[in-house]
Amino acid sequence: MPQTWITADLHLRHRKIVEFEPFWSRFATVEERDEWMADMWADTVSKRDVVYVLGDVAMNRDGLADLGRWPGKKKLIAGNHDTMDMQAYLEVFTSVRACHIFDNRILASHFPVHPASVKGRFHGNVHGHVHSHTLDDPLYLPACLEANGGNLLPLEEVRRFFPRPLVIIDGVVARC
Ligand SMILES: [Fe+2]
Ligand SMILES: [Fe+2]
Numbered sequence: 001m002p003q004t005w006i007t008a009d010l011h012l013r014h015r016k017i018v019e020f021e022p023f024w025s026r027f028a029t030v031e032e033r034d035e036w037m038a039d040m041w042a043d044t045v046s047k048r049d050v051v052y053v054l055g056d057v058a059m060n061r062d063g064l065a066d067l068g069r070w071p072g073k074k075k076l077i078a079g080n081h082d083t084m085d086m087q088a089y090l091e092v093f094t095s096v097r098a099c100h101i102f103d104n105r106i107l108a109s110h111f112p113v114h115p116a117s118v119k120g121r122f123h124g125n126v127h128g129h130v131h132s133h134t135l136d137d138p139l140y141l142p143a144c145l146e147a148n149g150g151n152l153l154p155l156e157e158v159r160r161f162f163p164r165p166l167v168i169i170d171g172v173v174a175r176c
Contacts (some may be wrong), residue, residue, distance in 0.1 A: 004073070004155035005045060006108065008054035008128025008143040010037065011081070023132055023146040025033030034063075039147075044152050051152065052100060053093075054128035054143050055079020057108030061088055068092040075100070079110035101154060102126075102155065106162050109148055112140050124162035126153075133174040 004043045011017045012034055017131065018024045025092045026035040037060045045051055056079040064084070069093065076082065076093040077100055100108040107113060107122040111129050118125045118139055125140050132146040141161050143153050167174060 002046065002048040003049065003154040004144045005051045006054065006126060006155060006158055007051065007145060007148075007152045008110070009056045009131055009145060010053065010058065010063075010067065011056055012037075012066050012085070014059045014063075015139060016154070021131055021146055034066065034124035038066065039148075040150060041072075041152075047071045049073070050075065051120075052077060052108060052114070054108060054126070056081040056128060057089075057092075064088055064092050077108055077110055077128075101162045103159065105164070106158060108143075115139055123164065127157050 013030060015030050018027050018030055018033055024033050027036065037101070049070045050095075054077045057067060057076065059081065061084065064123065074093045075098045076089055077098055080137050082089065087097065098109070101122070102108060105123045107118060107125045109125060109127050110126045112135060113125050115137075126142060126143050128142070128144050131144050131148070132140050134140075134142045134147050141153075141158060142148070143158075145151070
Protein backbone atom coordinates (compact mmCIF):
# COMPACT_ATOMS: atom_id res chain seq x y z
CA MET A 1 0.00 0.00 0.00
CA PRO A 2 1.43 3.45 -0.90
CA GLN A 3 2.64 5.51 2.06
CA THR A 4 2.59 9.26 2.64
CA TRP A 5 5.77 10.97 3.88
CA ILE A 6 6.54 14.50 5.04
CA THR A 7 9.91 16.22 5.01
CA ALA A 8 11.43 19.69 4.70
CA ASP A 9 14.55 21.66 3.91
CA LEU A 10 16.40 19.36 1.54
CA HIS A 11 18.57 22.32 0.44
CA LEU A 12 19.96 20.25 -2.45
CA ARG A 13 23.23 21.62 -3.92
CA HIS A 14 23.46 24.18 -1.09
CA ARG A 15 27.23 24.41 -0.58
CA LYS A 16 27.08 26.18 2.80
CA ILE A 17 24.66 23.73 4.43
CA VAL A 18 27.48 21.39 5.51
CA GLU A 19 29.12 24.36 7.28
CA PHE A 20 26.19 26.02 9.03
CA GLU A 21 24.22 22.93 10.05
CA PRO A 22 26.14 20.75 12.55
CA PHE A 23 23.94 17.76 11.63
CA TRP A 24 25.61 17.65 8.19
CA SER A 25 29.15 18.35 9.39
CA ARG A 26 30.14 14.71 8.90
CA PHE A 27 30.08 15.39 5.16
CA ALA A 28 33.03 17.28 3.64
CA THR A 29 30.99 18.55 0.70
CA VAL A 30 27.35 19.09 -0.22
CA GLU A 31 27.79 16.57 -3.06
CA GLU A 32 28.57 13.85 -0.49
CA ARG A 33 25.59 14.90 1.61
CA ASP A 34 23.23 14.96 -1.38
CA GLU A 35 24.43 11.49 -2.41
CA TRP A 36 23.68 10.21 1.10
CA MET A 37 20.23 11.83 0.91
CA ALA A 38 19.53 10.19 -2.46
CA ASP A 39 20.33 6.77 -0.95
CA MET A 40 18.19 7.46 2.15
CA TRP A 41 15.28 8.54 -0.08
CA ALA A 42 15.60 5.49 -2.35
CA ASP A 43 15.66 3.18 0.70
CA THR A 44 12.53 4.87 2.14
CA VAL A 45 10.22 5.96 -0.68
CA SER A 46 8.53 3.64 -3.17
CA LYS A 47 7.43 4.66 -6.64
CA ARG A 48 3.75 4.95 -5.63
CA ASP A 49 4.36 6.79 -2.32
CA VAL A 50 3.50 10.47 -1.87
CA VAL A 51 6.03 12.90 -0.33
CA TYR A 52 5.08 16.36 0.88
CA VAL A 53 8.19 18.57 0.89
CA LEU A 54 7.65 21.53 3.20
CA GLY A 55 9.91 23.94 1.36
CA ASP A 56 13.53 24.90 0.67
CA VAL A 57 14.08 22.17 -1.89
CA ALA A 58 17.12 23.14 -3.93
CA MET A 59 19.46 26.01 -4.55
CA ASN A 60 19.48 25.57 -8.35
CA ARG A 61 17.90 23.67 -11.23
CA ASP A 62 20.44 20.86 -10.98
CA GLY A 63 19.29 20.20 -7.42
CA LEU A 64 15.66 20.20 -8.54
CA ALA A 65 16.54 17.78 -11.34
CA ASP A 66 18.19 15.48 -8.75
CA LEU A 67 14.93 15.32 -6.80
CA GLY A 68 13.01 14.72 -10.01
CA ARG A 69 14.91 11.45 -10.48
CA TRP A 70 14.11 10.18 -6.99
CA PRO A 71 11.07 7.91 -6.46
CA GLY A 72 7.60 8.99 -5.36
CA LYS A 73 4.94 11.50 -6.25
CA LYS A 74 6.09 14.84 -4.78
CA LYS A 75 4.05 17.79 -3.56
CA LEU A 76 5.67 21.10 -2.62
CA ILE A 77 4.63 23.49 0.12
CA ALA A 78 6.93 26.32 -0.92
CA GLY A 79 9.59 27.90 1.30
CA ASN A 80 11.70 31.05 1.24
CA HIS A 81 14.40 29.43 -0.93
CA ASP A 82 11.94 28.19 -3.56
CA THR A 83 12.26 31.22 -5.79
CA MET A 84 12.80 29.79 -9.28
CA ASP A 85 10.14 30.00 -11.99
CA MET A 86 7.01 28.04 -11.13
CA GLN A 87 7.51 25.95 -14.28
CA ALA A 88 10.77 24.53 -12.86
CA TYR A 89 8.91 23.23 -9.80
CA LEU A 90 5.98 21.88 -11.80
CA GLU A 91 8.40 19.64 -13.70
CA VAL A 92 9.20 17.86 -10.42
CA PHE A 93 6.13 18.36 -8.21
CA THR A 94 2.51 17.43 -8.96
CA SER A 95 1.37 20.46 -6.94
CA VAL A 96 2.89 23.64 -5.47
CA ARG A 97 1.02 25.43 -2.71
CA ALA A 98 1.42 27.67 0.35
CA CYS A 99 0.07 25.15 2.85
CA HIS A 100 -1.79 21.88 3.20
CA ILE A 101 -4.26 20.63 5.81
CA PHE A 102 -4.21 16.92 6.74
CA ASP A 103 -7.44 15.35 8.02
CA ASN A 104 -9.00 18.81 8.35
CA ARG A 105 -6.95 19.27 11.57
CA ILE A 106 -3.15 19.35 10.99
CA LEU A 107 -1.65 22.39 9.28
CA ALA A 108 1.45 21.80 7.12
CA SER A 109 3.54 24.84 6.16
CA HIS A 110 7.13 25.88 5.51
CA PHE A 111 7.37 28.52 8.25
CA PRO A 112 5.93 27.74 11.69
CA VAL A 113 2.58 29.54 11.87
CA HIS A 114 1.82 31.91 14.76
CA PRO A 115 0.13 30.01 17.63
CA ALA A 116 -2.89 32.31 17.50
CA SER A 117 -3.55 31.03 13.97
CA VAL A 118 -3.04 27.38 14.95
CA LYS A 119 -4.91 27.06 18.27
CA GLY A 120 -8.65 26.70 18.05
CA ARG A 121 -8.62 25.69 14.40
CA PHE A 122 -5.86 23.03 14.17
CA HIS A 123 -4.47 20.37 16.49
CA GLY A 124 -0.93 21.32 15.44
CA ASN A 125 1.46 22.63 12.82
CA VAL A 126 3.98 20.40 11.05
CA HIS A 127 6.51 22.71 9.46
CA GLY A 128 9.96 23.27 7.99
CA HIS A 129 12.43 26.19 7.96
CA VAL A 130 13.87 25.83 11.46
CA HIS A 131 16.38 23.06 10.58
CA SER A 132 17.89 22.01 13.95
CA HIS A 133 16.51 25.07 15.82
CA THR A 134 13.30 23.40 16.89
CA LEU A 135 10.49 24.99 18.89
CA ASP A 136 9.92 23.58 22.35
CA ASP A 137 6.14 23.49 22.03
CA PRO A 138 3.83 20.46 21.44
CA LEU A 139 1.82 22.58 19.00
CA TYR A 140 4.73 22.31 16.53
CA LEU A 141 6.41 19.37 14.85
CA PRO A 142 9.45 20.08 12.67
CA ALA A 143 9.64 17.98 9.49
CA CYS A 144 13.21 19.19 8.78
CA LEU A 145 15.70 16.39 8.12
CA GLU A 146 18.02 17.72 10.84
CA ALA A 147 15.25 17.43 13.44
CA ASN A 148 14.43 13.83 12.49
CA GLY A 149 17.80 12.10 12.34
CA GLY A 150 17.91 12.64 8.57
CA ASN A 151 14.70 10.65 8.04
CA LEU A 152 11.40 11.40 6.35
CA LEU A 153 8.36 11.50 8.66
CA PRO A 154 5.55 9.05 7.95
CA LEU A 155 2.15 10.80 7.98
CA GLU A 156 1.01 8.25 10.57
CA GLU A 157 3.70 9.52 12.97
CA VAL A 158 2.52 13.11 12.45
CA ARG A 159 -1.05 12.02 13.21
CA ARG A 160 0.11 10.33 16.41
CA PHE A 161 2.10 13.41 17.46
CA PHE A 162 -1.05 15.54 17.30
CA PRO A 163 -3.72 13.38 18.95
CA ARG A 164 -7.32 14.47 18.71
CA PRO A 165 -8.39 16.14 22.00
CA LEU A 166 -10.41 14.08 24.44
CA VAL A 167 -14.08 15.04 24.70
CA ILE A 168 -16.99 13.63 26.68
CA ILE A 169 -20.00 12.64 24.55
CA ASP A 170 -23.03 11.34 26.47
CA GLY A 171 -20.81 10.62 29.46
CA VAL A 172 -18.31 8.61 27.40
CA VAL A 173 -14.72 9.84 26.93
CA ALA A 174 -13.78 9.85 23.24
CA ARG A 175 -11.46 11.55 20.78
CA CYS A 176 -13.20 14.29 18.80
FE1 LIG B 1 15.66 25.87 5.04
FE1 LIG C 1 13.27 28.27 5.02
